[in-house]
Amino acid sequence: MAHALALGRRGLGRVWPNPAVGCVIVRDGRIVGRGWTQPGGRPHAETEALRHAGAAARGATAYVSLEPCAHHGATPPCAEALVAAGVARVVAxxxxxxxxVSGQGFAILRKAGVEVTTGVLAEAAARDHAGFFLRITRGRPFLTLKLALSLDGRIATATGESQWITGPEARRAVQGLRACHDAVLVGAGTARADDPALTVRDFGDVGQPVRVVASRLIDLPLMSQMARTAAEIPVWICHGPDAPPEKRAAWSGLGARLLPCxxxxxxxxxxxxxxxxxxxxLTRVLCEGGGQLAAALLTGDLVDELQVFTAGIALGAEGQPGLGVLGLSRLADAPRLRLVDISAVGGDLRHVWTRHEKA
Known part of the structure; x- marks a missing residue:
């Protein structure tokens, strides 16, 4: 099952709105087929694994990192494909x-006489599929907030200089974060100040995330990197109902998708x-700032994971803070997160936090 989960992670950021699933087919102690959800969400992991296994799938055990689908869509249900292939046991x-789906995939398998085992590495699978589950149950994607800070919590000098606070190893780690998310989100201030491309670089031939900008009035430069590449790499703009029609028309003409909020x-x-x-x-979104957007997400209890890269540099009180105004008067009202990991990344520290579940 650990292998199936690892295979499934290859699809993170590339298969939305579908879940990133992995499948390993084993017969007589030997792997005879492997597969994972392909870019765009099709083919599914089980289809890929069964194709590789061929006739060896008969009598085998299939380890799948999520319940096989039961509904007819662009392809027949994976549960029926496993039955037709003669798989004897499914572990999920x-x-x-x-x-x-919700139990119907397991029901199809059991009705056909296939042994079904569940609960294996369920916690790890729940983490991997958190974005897919959140979209189904709450209508929103999993949100990772990334901050690159000085020792004293600043993201830039007083003049706005921010490149680079962290070292090359930390910046490469951020590229990896982009690669496993469906989209990268920034606020309008960051888009104007930094003119970011928000693309995955130095990772070979990988799919590019959607670039999302939160801009109430769409006050964004039309000669920016994102504007120039909007026709090739998706740009979405979340804007307010009062965004000027001429701004909407200009960005739509460049190929951007507009989402009124x-x-x-x-x-x-x-x-x-x-x-x-x-x-x-979208099922997984990485927010890379700025400070006011980060603060709004935190106060709205919308941050599912916070990744902070801290560099050994101090910028002082005049530097720009990593978070905007939170409007707090009591410590009890401050957003609280739970530390799950801390590690050295080159000369910097990365600490990973998740939502602190209230008692």
Whole structure:
């Protein structure tokens, strides 16, 4: 099952809105077929593994990192394909939360006489499929917030210089984060100040994430890197209902997709924005700033994972803070997260935090 999960992770960031599933088929103690969900979500992992196994799948055990699908879509159900191939046993960690499947895949298998075992490495599978499950159950993608900070929590000098606070190893780790997310999100201020490309670089031939900008009034430069490449690599803009029509027309003409979002206290409502991204099919979004957007996501309890890269440099009180105004008057109201990992990345530290579940 660990191998099936590892195979499934190859699809993270490339298969949305489908889950990134892995499948390993074993017969007589030997792997006879392997597969994972292919870019765009088709073919499914089971289809790929059965194709590789061929006749050797008969009487074999299939380890699948999520309940096999039970609904007819672009392809027949994977549960029926496993039955037709003569698989004797299916091992899966979790039931699918998609109501079109949700136990029905297991039911098809059991009705056909296939032995079904569940619960194997269920925690690890739940982490891998968190984005897919969140989109199904809450209508929004899994949100990872990334911050690159100085020792004193700054993201730039007082003049706005920020390249580079962290070292090359940390920056490469961020490229890896981009590669395993469906989209990279930044605020309008970051888009204007840094003119980021938000692409995956130095990772070979990999799919590119959707570039998302949160900009209430679409006040973004039309000669930016994203504007120039919008026709080749997707750009989506989350904007308010009061965005000027000429701005909408200009960016639509460049190939950008516009997502209207509700406002909250005069700013884009972060919950509405994530819901719009979920409706558009995204399951995993990486937010790379800026400070005000990061603060809004944290105060809205929308950050599922926080990855902080801290460099051995101090920028002082005049530097720009990593987080915008949180509006706190009591410590009890501050967002609290749970530390799950800390590691050295070159000369920097990476600490990973997840939502602190309230008692």
């Amino acid at each position: 960690p979790l039931q699918d939360s998609d109501p079109r 509700a406002l909250q206290a005069g700013r884009l409502d972060p919950g509405a924005m994530l819901h719009a991204l979920g409706q558009a099919g």
